[in-house]
Amino acid sequence: MxxxxxxxxxxxTYGAIVIGSGMSGGFAAKELCDKGVKTLVLERGRxxxxxxxxxxxxxxxxxxxxxxxxxxxxxxENPVVSRCYAFREDAAHFFVxxxxxxxxxxxxxxxxxGYQTGGKSLLxxxxxxxxxxxxxxxxxxxxxxxxxxxxxxxxxxxxxYVEKFVGVAGYADGxxxxxxxxxxxxxxxxxxxxxxxxxxxxxxxxxxxxxGRCAHITGNAEYYAKQGRGxxxxxxxxxxxxxxxxxxxxxxATLPWAARxxxxxxxxxxxxxxxxxDEGKGKATGVRVIDAHTKEMTEYYAPVIFLNAxxxxxxxxxxxxTSSRFPNGxxxxxxxxxxxxxxxxxxxGVSGEYEGLGDFTTEGKRPTSGYMPRxxxxxxxxxxxxxxxxxxxxxxxxKHVSYDGLGEDLVNNISSAEYGSWHxxxxxxxxxxxxxxNYIALDxxxxxxxxxxxxxxxxxxxxxxxxxxxxxxxxxxEMFDAAGFKNIKxxxxxxxxxLDIHEMGGVRMGHDPKTxxxxxxxxxxxxxxxxVTDGACMTSTSTQNPxxxxxxxxxxxxxxxxxxx
Numbered sequence: 001m002x003x004x005x006x007x008x009x010x011x012x013t014y015g016a017i018v019i020g021s022g023m024s025g026g027f028a029a030k031e032l033c034d035k036g037v038k039t040l041v042l043e044r045g046r047x048x049x050x051x052x053x054x055x056x057x058x059x060x061x062x063x064x065x066x067x068x069x070x071x072x073x074x075x076x077e078n079p080v081v082s083r084c085y086a087f088r089e090d091a092a093h094f095f096v097x098x099x100x101x102x103x104x105x106x107x108x109x110x111x112x113x114g115y116q117t118g119g120k121s122l123l124x125x126x127x128x129x130x131x132x133x134x135x136x137x138x139x140x141x142x143x144x145x146x147x148x149x150x151x152x153x154x155x156x157x158x159x160x161y162v163e164k165f166v167g168v169a170g171y172a173d174g175x176x177x178x179x180x181x182x183x184x185x186x187x188x189x190x191x192x193x194x195x196x197x198x199x200x201x202x203x204x205x206x207x208x209x210x211x212g213r214c215a216h217i218t219g220n221a222e223y224y225a226k227q228g229r230g231x232x233x234x235x236x237x238x239x240x241x242x243x244x245x246x247x248x249x250x251x252x253a254t255l256p257w258a259a260r261x262x263x264x265x266x267x268x269x270x271x272x273x274x275x276x277x278d279e280g281k282g283k284a285t286g287v288r289v290i291d292a293h294t295k296e297m298t299e300y301y302a303p304v305i306f307l308n309a310x311x312x313x314x315x316x317x318x319x320x321x322t323s324s325r326f327p328n329g330x331x332x333x334x335x336x337x338x339x340x341x342x343x344x345x346x347x348x349g350v351s352g353e354y355e356g357l358g359d360f361t362t363e364g365k366r367p368t369s370g371y372m373p374r375x376x377x378x379x380x381x382x383x384x385x386x387x388x389x390x391x392x393x394x395x396x397x398x399k400h401v402s403y404d405g406l407g408e409d410l411v412n413n414i415s416s417a418e419y420g421s422w423h424x425x426x427x428x429x430x431x432x433x434x435x436x437x438n439y440i441a442l443d444x445x446x447x448x449x450x451x452x453x454x455x456x457x458x459x460x461x462x463x464x465x466x467x468x469x470x471x472x473x474x475x476x477x478e479m480f481d482a483a484g485f486k487n488i489k490x491x492x493x494x495x496x497x498x499l500d501i502h503e504m505g506g507v508r509m510g511h512d513p514k515t516x517x518x519x520x521x522x523x524x525x526x527x528x529x530x531x532v533t534d535g536a537c538m539t540s541t542s543t544q545n546p547x548x549x550x551x552x553x554x555x556x557x558x559x560x561x562x563x564x565x
Contacts, residue, residue, distance in 0.1 A: 009301060014040040014265065016561075017287055017302040019272050019317065022119025024534045024550040025308030026250030026258075027162070031558035032306075033258040040300055041255075042270040042289060044309075045115030048094075048122070050228075050251040054241030056090040064089050080110045083499055086123055091239040094122050104443055106458040110498040111312065117268060118251040119310065120501070121547075123239050126215045126247050126367060128168050129544035130159050130179040134378055138431075139540050142377075142386050145340060145434050146510040148539050149520035152179065158552040166248040166551070167224055169232075169368070170213035178210075178373040178544070184219040186211045191360035192395035192422040193370040199483040206378070207479075209393055212371035215248040215548075227253055236365040247367065269293060271450045274321040275305060275330050275530060283529045284330070290450045304529050304561050308554065311341075311535030312440055315506040316455050318532075319442050331507075331517055331524035339439040340508055341459050342541040344500040345389070345430030347492050348469045350476040352485030354395075354422040361419050362396045369394040372426075374543045376471065385467040389430035390543040391476060397422050424485060428472040431543045433464055434505050459497045502546055504538035522557040531557045 015037035018029050025041065032039040047053070061068065068089045075082040078098040087095050096113035103111055114120040133152045139145040156179070163182045171186035189197060189211055197209035216232040217224050224230070229245030229252055238247050245252035258264040269292035276286045276299065286301035307314050315338050321330035329337050370393030377388045398420040402413040438460065442453035473490040480488050497503075510516020513525035518537055524530045533554035535546060 012299065013301040014038050015302060016304045016306065017042065017300060018306045018308060019287065020119065020308035020310065020534065021117050021250055021255060021266065022308065022310060023121045023250065023547050024554040026118065026121065026254035027551040028306045028308055028533060028554040028558055029258045029264060030254035031555050033261040033263040035562045036263060037562060038263050040302065041264065041266045042272055042287065043117055043266065043268050044271045044292065045268065047268040048117040048251060050256060051243050054243060057237065057240040057243050059090065081112060083110055084112050086239045091123065102448060102454055104446065104454050104456045106456055107460045108496040109457040109459050110496045111457065112498065112501045117255065118249050121249040122241055122251060124547060126238065127545040128213050128215050128548040130181055131542050131544055131549055132177050132179050134177045135542040138387060144386065145540050146515045149509050149511050155552050155556065158556045162548065162551045162555055166215050167217040168213055169216050169218040171211055173208065173210045175208050175373055177378050184217065187218065187366050187368050189370050190362050190395045191357045192354055192424055193393055195357060196393065196395065196424065196483050200479055203482055204479065207372065207375045209370050209372055212368040214368040216367045217246050228256060229253060232367060234365050234367060236367055238367065272309065272317050273297065273452065274317060277321065277323045277325060277330055277527065279323060279325050284527055295450060307530060307532045308534040311503045311506060312455060314532060314534055314536040315440055316442065318507060320453060330530065331526045333526050334514055337517060338441055338506045339436045340434035341438040341440060341503065341505045342432050342434040342538065343459065343497050343504065344502040344541060345432055345465050345468060346427060346500045347495055348428040348472045349426060349491045349493065350473060350480060350488065351425040352480045352488040354424060354485050357422060383471055385464045385471065386433055387431040388543060389428045389468055389472050391429065391472065392427045395422055395424040426476050429543050430465065430468045430472065431541050434540060440506060461497065504535040504541050504546060507532050507536040508539045509537050510539060521560040522553055531561060533557050
C-alpha cells in the first residue's frame with residue numbers, strides 16, 4: 001500500500017502548480033513552461049479550445065434566436081450577471097450563472113465570473129495601461145492602506161516584456177502619470193474626439209485626451225504569426241472569442257504557447273479546495289482538488305504554487321486552507337486576509353452633442369476609444385477626496401437610414417443615408433480606497449455544490465466615492481461646455497460595486513508581515529513558496545485597468561521563483 005501511495009504521489013507531482021488559467025494564470029504558465037518547468041494548470045471550469053469552442057464567433061445577426069438579447073426568464077434567474085454589459089446571447093455561455101455558483105451579499109455586490117479555460121480573458125475590455133509611481137506611491141503619500149513594496153522601476157522592464165508578447169496598440173503620449181510602453185501602431189481618435197483633445201489640452205494644462213491603449217494586434221504580423229495569431233480585424237465581436245487571435249487572451253496566446261513547449265498539463269473541471277501545508281517542512285506541498293463532476297478529491301504536489309484564481313476566489317482558497325499552523329487561512333497570521341477589498345468606481349457618466357465637423361464621419365468600428373488619464377490630485381492634493389479618476393471618451397456620428405420601399409427604392413434609400421450631429425459620451429473610472437470594512441469572509445454553514453464554503457461579500461461605496469462622482473460630472477461637463485458641446489447631460493447609474501469587474505485586494509502586498517500578506521516578490525510572507533499574482537495581491541487600485549499589471553507581476557514572480565532555469 002505504501003508503494004502504491006508513493007507511485008500515486010509521484011504521478012501527481014509537478015515542478016509547479018498554477019491555480020487558474022485566466023489572464024495572470026495563463027501568463028504564469030507560459031513563463032514556467034518556457035523555463036522548462038513541468039507545470040500543472042488547474043482550471044475549475046470547462047475546457048474551451050481556441051477557435052474550436054467559439055460557437056457564435058462567425059454568426060450573423062439574424063442567426064441568433066433572440067436577436068442578441070437574453071430572454072426574460074434567464075434574466076430573472078440571473079439578476080447579477082444580467083447587469084453585465086457583455087452578457088448577451090452571443091457570449092452568455094462564457095459567463096457564470098448566478099444560481100449555479102451562489103454567494104452571499106451582505107451588501108449589494110455584482111460578482112461577474114467566467115469559469116472556463118482562459119477565464120475572463122475571453123471577455124475583458126482589453127484596455128491596458130501601465131501604472132506609474134503616482135499609483136505605487138499613492139498609499140504612502142495620501143495616508144491609506146500600506147506602502148507598496150515596489151515602485152515603477154521594478155516593473156518597467158517587465159511591462160515592456162509583457163507588452164511585446166501581448167501586442168498593445170497605442171501612441172507615445174509623454175504623460176508622467178501614464179508611462180509610455182512598447183506599442184504597435186495606435187488606433188486614431190475620431191474627428192470629434194481629436195477636436196475635444198485640442199480644446200482640453202489648450203485650455204486645461206495638465207489634462208490630456210489620448211487614444212486608449214488596447215491589447216490588439218495592429219502590426220508586426222510576422223512576430224505574432226509565430227504565436228498563431230493574426231491582425232485585429234476591427235470586428236468588435238471580441239466577447240465571442242476571436243478566430244483570428246487579434247486580441248490577447250489566454251486561449252489564443254499564452255496557453256497554446258505553453259502547450260507547445262511540452263511542459264504544460266491543463267486540467268479542467270478542477271475545483272481547488274485548499275492548499276496543503278506541511279508543518280514539518282514549513283511550506284506548502286500541494287493542493288487538494290475536487291472533480292467538478294464526480295466530486296472526488298485528489299491531491300497534486302509541487303514545490304512552488306502560483307495562485308491566480310481571480311481576486312475573490314484566491315482569497316476563498318487561502319482562507320479555506322487551514323491547518324494547526326494557520327487556523328485562519330494559509331499565511332493569515334495577522335488576520336487581515338479578505339480585508340481591504342478595492343474596486344473601480346464606474347458610476348458616473350456625461351454626454352453631449354456637437355453640430356460642427358460636418359465634413360467628417362465615422363465608418364467601421366474600433367476596439368478602443370478616447371481616454372483621459374487621471375488629472376485630479378496628481379501633483380498635489382487639490383480636492384475634498386483622495387486620489388482621482390480617469391475617463392473614457394467616445395465620439396461618433398449617427399447615421400440616419402431609411403429602410404422604406406422595395407427593390408431599387410430600398411437600395412436608393414439605404415444609399416442616401418444622412419448623418420446627424422456628433423454624439424460624445426464619457427464614463428468615469430475612479431480609484432476606490434481599500435478599507436478594512438470592505439471585506440469578504442467564508443460562511444460557516446452555507447456550502448456550494450462542491451462542499452466549499454460560500455463567500456460572504458461586504459463591500460460598498462463611501463463618501464470619497466460620492467465626492468469623486470460629483471467632481472467627475474462637474475469637470476467633464478465643464479470641458480464639454482468649453483468645447484461647444486450642447487445638450488450636455490450627466491448621470492449616476494448607481495451600479496453596484498463589482499460590476500466594474502476589477503475587484504482587487506484581500507491578500508495585499510507590503511513591507512511588513514504585520515500589515516500585509518505578500519512581499520515584494522508576491523510571496524506569502526509566512527509561506528514563501530506560494531505566490532499570489534492576480535488581483536488579490538493589489539495594495540491599492542489606481543485608476544488604470546489592472547490586467548496588464550497582473551500579467552507583469554506574474555511574469556516577474558516566475559522569474560524570481562525559477563530565475564534562469
